[in-house]
Amino acid sequence: MAKNALQVADRLAAAAADEALPFRQAPHNLEAEQALLGAILVNNEAMDRVSAFLDPHHFYDPLHQQIYETAGKLIHAGKQATPITLRTFFETAEPISPTLTVPQYLGTLAANATTIINAEDYGRTVYDLATRRALIIIGEDMVNNAYDSPVDLPPQKQIEESETRLYDLAEQRKYGSGFVNFGTALTHAIEMANAAFAREGHLSGLASGLIDLDSKMGGLQPSDLIILAGRPSMGKTALATNIAYNIAKAYKSETQPDGSEKTVDGAVVGFFSLEMSAEQLATRILSEQAEIASEKIRRGMITESEFRKLVDVSQEMGRIPLYIDQTGGLTIAQLAARARKLKRQKNLGLLVIDYLQLLSGSSKRGDNRVQEITEITTGLKALAKELAVPILALSQLSRQVEQRDDKRPQLSDLRESGSIEQDADVVMFVFREEYYVERLKPSEGTAEFVEWQQKMMSVSGRAEVIIGKQRHGPVGMVPLSFESQFTRFGNLARDYQVPSFDR
Incomplete structure (x- = not known):
């Protein structure tokens, strides 16, 4: 009875407190x-x-x-x-x-x-x-x-x-800022030109770390949608990670009088890895920087000195502003929301998406896939302008490339090419002839084998980035080096840069 009386008293007290609020x-x-x-x-x-x-x-x-x-x-x-x-x-x-x-x-x-x-x-x-x-x-x-x-x-x-x-x-x-006075636009253009003149390499955009590519493009430009396409095993993910890492590694900032941070060089990079896990992506970059084959890292086939090297390199890499989102099956709306959050919190400077066809739009099931891709590419271009950052999106190519004698890709090889080609500011293709020549290996001891060896020597360790479209610059081919064991692209030495040992 006493317990019940206490409970009733507590309820009455709670009710009185509620009335007092x-x-x-x-x-x-x-x-x-x-x-x-x-x-x-x-x-x-x-x-x-x-x-x-x-x-x-x-x-x-x-x-x-x-x-x-x-x-x-x-x-x-x-x-x-x-x-x-x-x-x-x-x-x-x-x-x-x-x-x-x-x-x-x-x-x-x-x-x-x-x-x-x-x-x-x-x-x-x-x-x-x-x-x-x-x-x-x-x-x-x-x-x-x-x-x-x-x-x-x-x-x-x-x-x-x-x-x-x-x-x-x-x-x-x-909602945007509406109309801008032409004089204001001219001022911004002069400021951009001055920044490019003062920056090492004289680039108006972000330096990818690949000299010939930067020379052709002027760096990765803010508000640009850049499509990097290629057939499987060409190395498009490797090239994207190389560029992302180089830009994040070069990141420098300075504190403004109002307490905000201003980016001086490089950028904070957001990487949407829709196909690979964050661990797999990190292993690739670790292999590239430590110069240890990724398969040796995965299988534990490394020496003690190599392990120490991995630890040292990973500690240096841990300080780099590279953020990876490994969520699969994202919609374009979800991706945009996460990118905006990273922009607010970390001042995002470059967005990489691996890869385009793994995103989904808001369309209902059964709708045309081409329309869905159109929604995605239009959304990415709008997001690039809104955040004022370059977006590097990877894309697949159709199988019709394999049916031609010359396997170099073209704009028409893009899957759902209409919207991708239309919305993109830059379309690049990565191509490695070595991949195709290697698979044509004839029997040893034949005349064809000798000819094949010579061909392999001429294409081994070489890659091409073919710029098929560029709104603000020239198109053409950019030669690169490629080290397959480290999945690393680099600058290809010119003939005049190769040291001579003639006496």
């Missing part, structure tokens, strides 16, 4: 909403100052939502939005009070309007409060789902859904 309303500011609507009704130019970021649902009051939406439709149709022109749309609306109809309320808003100069400030206030309300809803949903979670909704799934909603909310304000 003040009722909390969702954040809103009706005065700011009224002032903004009044400014729009008096001078429609106020709409131009807020329409880029403010939507009807950002208003707290449902009537204000309707007024803003109706006024916006009239203005966008080239008509005047005033209390008189809006009156027609609210004649039958329910009165606000027994003494105030909606048409009368419109007149009151206009009569009490403030200057248009403050319109954007009021709009920002309305938007910020709407964002806070959205955060509250997301938080409440997280709590409710955690308390009453269905069997088919595990905690990891709840976390992913909450993350997605938060990312979407964080990105809603990214």
Whole structure:
């Protein structure tokens, strides 16, 4: 009995405490909403100052939502939005009070309007409060789902859904900056030219570490979508990892007076490895840098001195700003959200995607794959412009390459080539003739074998990067060296660079 009495007392105390808590309303500011609507009704130019970021649902009051939406439709149709022109749309609306109809309320808003100069400030206030309300809803949903979670909704799934909603909310304000004065654009162009002149190598973009390739492209340019394509075993992943590592290794930054970090050289690199695991990718890069065959690393067939070398190299590599996401089956929307997060948190400077065809769009199943690829490439190009970083996306080639005598790829060999070729700023193909010649090995002791040996000697350790499209520069072939045991591409020594031993 005493225990029951204590429980009842606890419940009564809890109920009394609940009654003592003040009722909390969702954040809103009706005065700011009224002032903004009044400014729009008096001078429609106020709409131009807020329409880029403010939507009807950002208003707290449902009537204000309707007024803003109706006024916006009239203005966008080239008509005047005033209390008189809006009156027609609210004649039958329910009165606000027994003494105030909606048409009368419109007149009151206009009569009490403030200057248009403050319109954007009021709009920002309305938007910020709407964002806070959205955060509250997301938080409440997280709590409710955690308390009453269905069997088919595990905690990891709840976390992913909450993350997605938060990312979407964080990105809603990214509408671009509108028109830019030509003089401003010229200033930016001169600043870019000055930076290229001052930078070692005179490159306007990120240096890939491959001198001849950088000379042809001027480096990897911000906002460019760069497609790197090739048949299996040509080494496109190896080339992408080489470039990514070189750029991340060269990263240097300096602290600005406002406390922010400015990139001086290289870049922070994000690598979406949709095919290989992060461990496999790290092993490749480790093999390249330590100059130990990756198969020896995987099988543990290394000496003690090689192991010490691996440890030393890995410690140096651990300080490099290279971030790997090994999640498979990503959609273009998920990839964009993760890239934006890395941009905010680490100041992302280069994005690498291995590879394009493993991404999926938002289209429903059964839709045309070509349309889905179009959505992906269009999304990647938009993301490159939004983040102002180069995006290097790998792509497969169709099998028609294998049916030709000359196996060098062409633009028409790209899978779903229409959208990829159209959206890309640069299309590059990696080609190694050694791969094909090696598979034509004849029987030893024959005349064909001697001829094959000579051919192998001429192509061994050589690769080509064929630039099939470049919006801002020339096309053509760039020769590279390739060390297959380390999966490493490098600069090919010219004939005049080879030392002479003649006396």
